[in-house]
Amino acid sequence: MDYRSNEIYCYCDAGFLLNEVDRHSCQDINECSVANAGCSQLCVNLPGSYECQCKPGYTMTYDRKTCEDINECASNSSRCHHSCSNTPGGYECSCEKGYRLAEDGYSCYDVNECLVNNGECSQLCRNYEGGHHCECFIGYKLADDGMTCIESVVRFMVNYDSVRINF
The missing domain is CATH 2.10.25.10 (Laminin)
Structure with a gap:
């Protein structure tokens, strides 16, 4: 109170402003409304102050304003x-x-790779956990590509005393 003018002066705590209309009540300052109060992600206005918060998957750093990705x-x-x-x-x-x-x-x-186009195998496809392999019918063998079966050529030689027969 000013005794010379008989006027009463009101003061507000930090984080509050004197109401311009009634000049005797205090109103909260929304610190988040200006540059997000320096918060890198979320700013929550509180009576007389504010708090920075992080979105899920982030953690607050030591400065209490910056959010850092959680690996x-x-x-x-x-x-x-x-x-x-x-x-x-x-x-x-x-x-x-x-x-x-x-x-x-x-x-x-x-x-099960064998369900789609027989696993690219020309004859038999065998599925196993995590993969598959190709197999061939009797009389065939697997080519170098690991998928194609080619006819096995088996040559027999029979030797009867002095007669030689090649098949």
Whole structure:
């Protein structure tokens, strides 16, 4: 109070401003409204102050304003069965050759390659966990490409005393 003018002066605590209309109440300053209060991601206005927060997949750094990506793959917090790739704010799972990612986004299941075009095998296709291989009927052998069966040429030689017969 100013005794000379009989006026009362009101003051507000930090984080509040004097109400311009009634001049005796204080109103909260929304620090988040100006440049997000320096928060790198989320700013939450609180009575008389504010708080920076991070989106899921990020963690707050020591300055309490900056959010840093969490590498879920390095921290083993991912649920990936095969491979994990870190992404901003999350991670993605992938599967090794011969497997497909399940609908849950984490699990991998075996692909039966023999169901599509016989696994590219010319005769028999055998599926196994994570892959497949080609086989041939009796009288055939697998070519160098590992998929094509070629006729086995078997030569017999019979020797009867002095008679030689080649087949």
